[in-house]
Amino acid sequence: VSASPTAKKLMVIITPAHTNPFFASEAVIANNEAKRLGYSTLVLSHNDDPNLQSQQFDLAISRHAAAIILDNAGADATIAAVKKANKAGVPVFLIDREINRNGLAKAQLVSNNFQGAVLGATYFAKLMGAKGDYAELLGKASDTNAGVRSKGYHSVLNGLKGMKMVAQQTANWDQTQAFNVTQTMLQAHPTIKGIISGNDTMALGAEAALKAAKRTDVIVTGLDGSPDVVSSILAGGIKATVLQPIAVFSKLAVDEANTYIKTGKTGKAEKQLLPCYLITKANAKKVHNFVLAGT
Amino acid sequence: MTAQLDALRRRVRSSAAEELLGQMKTLHGWRSLLLRLRAFVALIGIVIFFSGVSPAFFTGSNLLVMTEHVAIVAIMAIGETFVILSAGIDLSVGSVAGLAGMIAGGLLNNGLILHPLGIVVWFNVPLVILIGLGVGAGAGAINGVVITKLGVAPFIATLGMLSVARGFADLRNNGATFPNLAGDAKQHNGGFGFLGTGSLLRVPFTIVLLALFIVVAVYIAKRTAFGRRVYAVGGNERAAELAGIRVNRIKMGVYVISGICAAMTGLLITSQLSAAFPDTATSYELTAIAAVVLGGTSLFGGRGTIGGTVIGAFVIGFLSDGLVLVGVSEFWQMIVKGSVIVAAVALDEAQRRRQSRASASASSLIEEVMSSDRPATQE
Amino acid sequence: MTAQLDALRRRVRSSAAEELLGQMKTLHGWRSLLLRLRAFVALIGIVIFFSGVSPAFFTGSNLLVMTEHVAIVAIMAIGETFVILSAGIDLSVGSVAGLAGMIAGGLLNNGLILHPLGIVVWFNVPLVILIGLGVGAGAGAINGVVITKLGVAPFIATLGMLSVARGFADLRNNGATFPNLAGDAKQHNGGFGFLGTGSLLRVPFTIVLLALFIVVAVYIAKRTAFGRRVYAVGGNERAAELAGIRVNRIKMGVYVISGICAAMTGLLITSQLSAAFPDTATSYELTAIAAVVLGGTSLFGGRGTIGGTVIGAFVIGFLSDGLVLVGVSEFWQMIVKGSVIVAAVALDEAQRRRQSRASASASSLIEEVMSSDRPATQE
Amino acid sequence: MSEPHSTPDWLLRAEGISKIFGGTVALNGVDFDVYRGKVNALVGENGAGKSTLMGIIAGIHQPTAGRIILDGNEVKLDSPRDAGEHGIRLIHQELLLFPDLSVAENIFAGSELHSAMGVRMREQERQATQLMERLGQRVDPRALVGTLAVGAQQMVAICKALSQQVRVLIMDEPTSALSTREVESLFAVVRGLVADGVSVVYISHRLEEIVEIGDFVTVLRDGRLVAHAAVTEIDSHWIVERMIGRDPKELFPYEPRPVGAPLLEAHDLTLPRAGGGLWLDHVSLTLGAGEIVGVYGLMGAGRTELLHTLIGERRETVGRVVLGGVRVDGESIGARIARGLFLVPEDRQREGLVSVLSVKQNVSLASLDDLGSFGSLALRRESAEVGTLVRDVGVKVPDVNFPVTSLSGGNQQKVVVARALMTDPKVLLMDDPMRGIDIGAKTELYRIMQRLAKEGIGILFTSSDLIEVLGMADRILVMARGRITRELSRGEATSQALVAASNPHAVQVAA
Numbered sequence A: 001v002s003a004s005p006t007a008k009k010l011m012v013i014i015t016p017a018h019t020n021p022f023f024a025s026e027a028v029i030a031n032n033e034a035k036r037l038g039y040s041t042l043v044l045s046h047n048d049d050p051n052l053q054s055q056q057f058d059l060a061i062s063r064h065a066a067a068i069i070l071d072n073a074g075a076d077a078t079i080a081a082v083k084k085a086n087k088a089g090v091p092v093f094l095i096d097r098e099i100n101r102n103g104l105a106k107a108q109l110v111s112n113n114f115q116g117a118v119l120g121a122t123y124f125a126k127l128m129g130a131k132g133d134y135a136e137l138l139g140k141a142s143d144t145n146a147g148v149r150s151k152g153y154h155s156v157l158n159g160l161k162g163m164k165m166v167a168q169q170t171a172n173w174d175q176t177q178a179f180n181v182t183q184t185m186l187q188a189h190p191t192i193k194g195i196i197s198g199n200d201t202m203a204l205g206a207e208a209a210l211k212a213a214k215r216t217d218v219i220v221t222g223l224d225g226s227p228d229v230v231s232s233i234l235a236g237g238i239k240a241t242v243l244q245p246i247a248v249f250s251k252l253a254v255d256e257a258n259t260y261i262k263t264g265k266t267g268k269a270e271k272q273l274l275p276c277y278l279i280t281k282a283n284a285k286k287v288h289n290f291v292l293a294g295t
Numbered sequence B, C: 001m002t003a004q005l006d007a008l009r010r011r012v013r014s015s016a017a018e019e020l021l022g023q024m025k026t027l028h029g030w031r032s033l034l035l036r037l038r039a040f041v042a043l044i045g046i047v048i049f050f051s052g053v054s055p056a057f058f059t060g061s062n063l064l065v066m067t068e069h070v071a072i073v074a075i076m077a078i079g080e081t082f083v084i085l086s087a088g089i090d091l092s093v094g095s096v097a098g099l100a101g102m103i104a105g106g107l108l109n110n111g112l113i114l115h116p117l118g119i120v121v122w123f124n125v126p127l128v129i130l131i132g133l134g135v136g137a138g139a140g141a142i143n144g145v146v147i148t149k150l151g152v153a154p155f156i157a158t159l160g161m162l163s164v165a166r167g168f169a170d171l172r173n174n175g176a177t178f179p180n181l182a183g184d185a186k187q188h189n190g191g192f193g194f195l196g197t198g199s200l201l202r203v204p205f206t207i208v209l210l211a212l213f214i215v216v217a218v219y220i221a222k223r224t225a226f227g228r229r230v231y232a233v234g235g236n237e238r239a240a241e242l243a244g245i246r247v248n249r250i251k252m253g254v255y256v257i258s259g260i261c262a263a264m265t266g267l268l269i270t271s272q273l274s275a276a277f278p279d280t281a282t283s284y285e286l287t288a289i290a291a292v293v294l295g296g297t298s299l300f301g302g303r304g305t306i307g308g309t310v311i312g313a314f315v316i317g318f319l320s321d322g323l324v325l326v327g328v329s330e331f332w333q334m335i336v337k338g339s340v341i342v343a344a345v346a347l348d349e350a351q352r353r354r355q356s357r358a359s360a361s362a363s364s365l366i367e368e369v370m371s372s373d374r375p376a377t378q379e
Numbered sequence D: 001m002s003e004p005h006s007t008p009d010w011l012l013r014a015e016g017i018s019k020i021f022g023g024t025v026a027l028n029g030v031d032f033d034v035y036r037g038k039v040n041a042l043v044g045e046n047g048a049g050k051s052t053l054m055g056i057i058a059g060i061h062q063p064t065a066g067r068i069i070l071d072g073n074e075v076k077l078d079s080p081r082d083a084g085e086h087g088i089r090l091i092h093q094e095l096l097l098f099p100d101l102s103v104a105e106n107i108f109a110g111s112e113l114h115s116a117m118g119v120r121m122r123e124q125e126r127q128a129t130q131l132m133e134r135l136g137q138r139v140d141p142r143a144l145v146g147t148l149a150v151g152a153q154q155m156v157a158i159c160k161a162l163s164q165q166v167r168v169l170i171m172d173e174p175t176s177a178l179s180t181r182e183v184e185s186l187f188a189v190v191r192g193l194v195a196d197g198v199s200v201v202y203i204s205h206r207l208e209e210i211v212e213i214g215d216f217v218t219v220l221r222d223g224r225l226v227a228h229a230a231v232t233e234i235d236s237h238w239i240v241e242r243m244i245g246r247d248p249k250e251l252f253p254y255e256p257r258p259v260g261a262p263l264l265e266a267h268d269l270t271l272p273r274a275g276g277g278l279w280l281d282h283v284s285l286t287l288g289a290g291e292i293v294g295v296y297g298l299m300g301a302g303r304t305e306l307l308h309t310l311i312g313e314r315r316e317t318v319g320r321v322v323l324g325g326v327r328v329d330g331e332s333i334g335a336r337i338a339r340g341l342f343l344v345p346e347d348r349q350r351e352g353l354v355s356v357l358s359v360k361q362n363v364s365l366a367s368l369d370d371l372g373s374f375g376s377l378a379l380r381r382e383s384a385e386v387g388t389l390v391r392d393v394g395v396k397v398p399d400v401n402f403p404v405t406s407l408s409g410g411n412q413q414k415v416v417v418a419r420a421l422m423t424d425p426k427v428l429l430m431d432d433p434m435r436g437i438d439i440g441a442k443t444e445l446y447r448i449m450q451r452l453a454k455e456g457i458g459i460l461f462t463s464s465d466l467i468e469v470l471g472m473a474d475r476i477l478v479m480a481r482g483r484i485t486r487e488l489s490r491g492e493a494t495s496q497a498l499v500a501a502s503n504p505h506a507v508q509v510a511a
């Protein structure tokens, strides 16, 4: 399915906005791997607009892409686009976020958000001594991972009598919003001892708000394992985060795409849940750009 | 200066007055053309450039695909054109698109649930589409009332609607998406996908729809009393009032049209993705307005054409897709798009100045003819 | 009618003329007050309501926090006020804030890297802030030039800048954030955090800064020739021109001011988060404009006050925080905010009509008084 | 043509009409009859209330008091539509047209010709051409109105009224932009309409026209009806006296003044016109210290362009402008103001006042630099200086902080004059300064002009009103088609001479 056999085959890598380091690294890692395997690449960002994503699929098809590596813009709103690609004979390999339909994508390599959230929540509870008031920062409602992570958190925390969620607000994965919301929540509930955040950018916003309010006693944990949070952990700010193995699945997705292009099959199960790792002061030093040494 | 004038007189005396009149007839013709010309120039430039750098650009299939993408913005921009021609502005189109999509999605997935009566009503796709468009018309009507009856400036009235409509779109399913709108044989509401993905004799239906909207819009703007009055109201509201035009009705009309077009865009996106998500078309209003202005329509009202807007939409659409095709980073895309829009409009300004001078001088020739025809009266 | 008129004369003659004059004297006084009054009303309503539903709302510390949040929008809105007073509009403030933040962040983290020379220059915090504000001024100046020299409508010119400035903000660090701006003793560039999180004798510095901006802006608007000219240009550009005012300079001025205020907002956010990320202040322009209009400034220019804008910002800020405080879902927040803004402006409209009628009829009395004072004009 | 002795019946009657606009009593208990099938002339000074009265009859304004009777029964005219449905059509004084629409579309805007297929463009264009030809105009019905000359635009406005069935046709100064010949073709049409039984109300400042076309004449002054008569029984002198309620000599009490050295000189000013041809065609003039020079001409003659050029508003003009011995062409408006030149513009609302500012701020608008030490305004000094000026020119306002919109036309004009004086000018340019202000204000304003002249200020003013120019000017320049066609001293000036010289087509032949 290539424009001209002489030309390098094209791999299109589409992720959410690179203004979040998580997705930026995702793209970079996949891009390097694809280049290493001798593909030409086209790196795009759909800014979480499924319509834009679908249009980028059209253009990928126009360019006779050999494969699409996708961190999608919506578990349901992406299905049609993947179908379209299949119809045009362009295999799609999903990373980070799954879609609500199996058998369409050649692979869905996602970190086990639930398991990761459970890790994070368990450690969060441990730090809190399994008691006290806490608040939760939610991600974008339209992003399924926001829901999955929240479920994971509560599967642990709701079991603990001592712990009470006094406030729950969305900050749409956004740092400034997290900052303002946290400040306001602290006003409404000065008793808050901990803030558990749906991702790292919001955790950073919360941490900044606590600094401003001189509330260093409040425990903050995130989820992603982004460099900024890792350094904050080392500096004794944020207490913990959960590393999503994007380095692993980004690379893996490209490799599977490569095998598929060559052999017509991946030889692996479509859905693969990759485990997440808890990052604390203890092992933070070993984390570099989403890679935990020794995993 | 006098030399020029005398030359002119001689030319006139030596007659060819009729021919001159002929020129005059077409004058307004090439004015409106000129208005679109530089959008044309930009478009041609873009096509040539990208065809050069990417072989995939100028292929039949890709042109079709890109035109489908253009249709989304173009239909929205066509509605916006009427508003701007009337010297208003509609910032709510993006949100209205989102709301219409969510309403349609909800009806397709869950039907209309009437709790008190304990019954569920299912609508077939044509009805769902009509209801979706109705939602757009309703939102537009509210804009119109707030603007004409409460005297709120269009910018603020529609800014409020931008926020309110989006809020309701989110509420409809608590921020969640309505998945898989394929419909259900048992409810006889299948086939919604045709809107965005079907095709008529090989032409994607989206493009057919765009053509339809263009034809109807051009007809309304050029051939109906309503259309002409929109120009009148935008050109000189007081004069329009004194000419007995019901200005408020005209304004209501344009916002309703704009709402309907916005809703159509929302339904198209929803159909293409076979999923209705609340963020549909967020901030598309700016692209739509940019397309309108690129097309030579004056933000002060009274001057502009539907055709121009469509070309404007093509410029923006082809530019975006072209940049993606050749793999320009999203950041540079923003910079290029912003600059191109401003540059094109600046060009337009310069051109209009020059061109109005041109048309004016032609008309003065006519005057000369007319007055030199008859002997001047002396008292 | 003549009877009525004579009655009126008698009434005026017979007495109360002085008193009437007294009333009139204060007329312009309560006009400008009235303009802000309904913003006040809204604000008071909001405070009362939320104090009722949430004990945490009306506490000293919470009021401080909310005021800090207000400051962010208010400073941006103050700049926007000058633009709108001159009958323009600036859609680029949000992006300019983002750009300024990224530039400052970059300088704090990496200094200024001059590759050709192979040297790195580090600036201390005051200089970094100045440079950040300079970036804002520059962006504003470009807006000004495009508008005055190229004749592009402000809406389009600043729409272009919205896209371009954001693009550069993203490019600055390839979309990545500049984290941890605490600075570095070795480079003598510590203390950036003070801007957003420090405090002077218990008052958060952000609030001090807001006060500073208000004072300076009010002074410029009310006490300087420039300010007076901004009102004149916005009120009647032709008349201003014929009175010898260099309209283009005034316009340049307002866009530069707007750029500087936007940059200040960007620096504040960056300092509060001690991190500069490229999406800073995305779409804040709409909130800023809403605050300005809520404050009673007319989008058609010439009429409005800085004080009004500040109150408008308080309305929006307190409303948002209040809704969060009582845990209203973000969707309802959008709906409420949108409605409140439109409602307040509609109220304003109604009020202005009534109030202008009042002043008019009063002044007709004055006419009578004056002319009955001086029989000179009667034959 | 009509025999007034057989008192004809009236079709429409306005009874006890009064109207108050914010600051002004525009009409005060006026009765006005429109006789069936006659030309009812309505005259009065600027600001007498003519347009307001007609606006009320045409449903644009609502009377503060009084009622309208049509065909013997009272009618409520809430909008131009209502009036239109009764066959009442008004040709507005100011050109209310859509510059970006074609001639045909302008004529039929609001009453488009329909078919199932929508607007019948061809038919509209056909009828438009016919209507325009009836008025002796051959213009392309598709030409954009914005590209036509003022005269042609005026004709379009007239056609708009004629395009529909009409019983009462109101013409508010229809000829102010028309040449003598155009006026004649217009009169031919009017006579035709009257013959068909249409009742016409005709407003004009040109008394010779009244005498020629009118059957009855009604005179308004300061919003009151002062006289009514059959035209055959009166002459233009009678009209003038009723109009201004005194001898014109008293209206403009002239005192001879010594004229000093030339202050302002213009040489060969030439300004290419937006319609091709020229706004200004080699205009040269000089203005001496203490001299009051009037520029007379029809609308469209180029007077405003001349004054705009002198103040520096039309930078594309070529030619030399010398002020007090210094060349100032090429300098900005601000610079020229600093050198002692100032323009009191033609249209107070559009070019003079800043309605959002107070009286004080309007007066000081052009002098802010003198008030600003390091940009900060000396507000106390401002109030003081403005206060004295306002008293000086006699603006009737109890407090300079009042909104300027609360003043009447005359007082608003004085505010603009005060603005001029605050820049202590050497030369004052006044574009139609007497437009729309009441008699008293006119006399006061003229007194001020004379006083300034005595102080050695040179004044160049324009007017379309013969009484004004003849009464006020020491010297009169007549303009037509952008040229100065005649220069007359106060002694030799007569209305006939002015009218003749202002005819654009006379210029045509001269060329």
Ligand SMILES: Nc1ncnc2c1ncn2[C@@H]1O[C@H](COP(=O)(O)OP(=O)(O)OP(=O)(O)O)[C@@H](O)[C@H]1O
Pocket (backbone or CB within 6 Å): D021, D022, D023, D024, D025, D026, D044, D045, D046, D047, D048, D049, D050, D051, D052, D053, D093, D408, D409, D435, D436, D437, D438
């Ligand atoms: N819309 C308005 N608002 C306020 N004042 C007005 C308005 N229209 C007219 N006036 C005032 O009413 C008075 C009569 O105005 P009007 O236009 O009727 O006089 P006119 O006889 O038509 O004068 P002209 O000969 O200049 O047309 C004037 O003092 C004018 O300033």
Ligand SMILES: Nc1ncnc2c1ncn2[C@@H]1O[C@H](COP(=O)(O)OP(=O)(O)OP(=O)(O)O)[C@@H](O)[C@H]1O
Pocket (backbone or CB within 6 Å): D146, D147, D148, D149, D150, D275, D279, D297, D298, D299, D300, D301, D302, D303, D304, D305, D346, D432, D462, D464
């Ligand atoms: N062809 C035209 N198109 C548009 N506007 C025009 C045209 N001709 C004249 N005008 C405007 O009509 C007004 C009268 O024309 P102009 O000023 O040249 O002559 P004038 O002698 O000053 O007439 P006025 O009696 O209005 O002062 C001016 O404001 C002019 O700009």
Ligand SMILES: [Mg+2]
Pocket (backbone or CB within 6 Å): D050, D051, D052, D093, D172
């Ligand atoms: Mg009038």
Ligand SMILES: [Mg+2]
Pocket (backbone or CB within 6 Å): D303, D304, D305, D346, D431
């Ligand atoms: Mg003039």
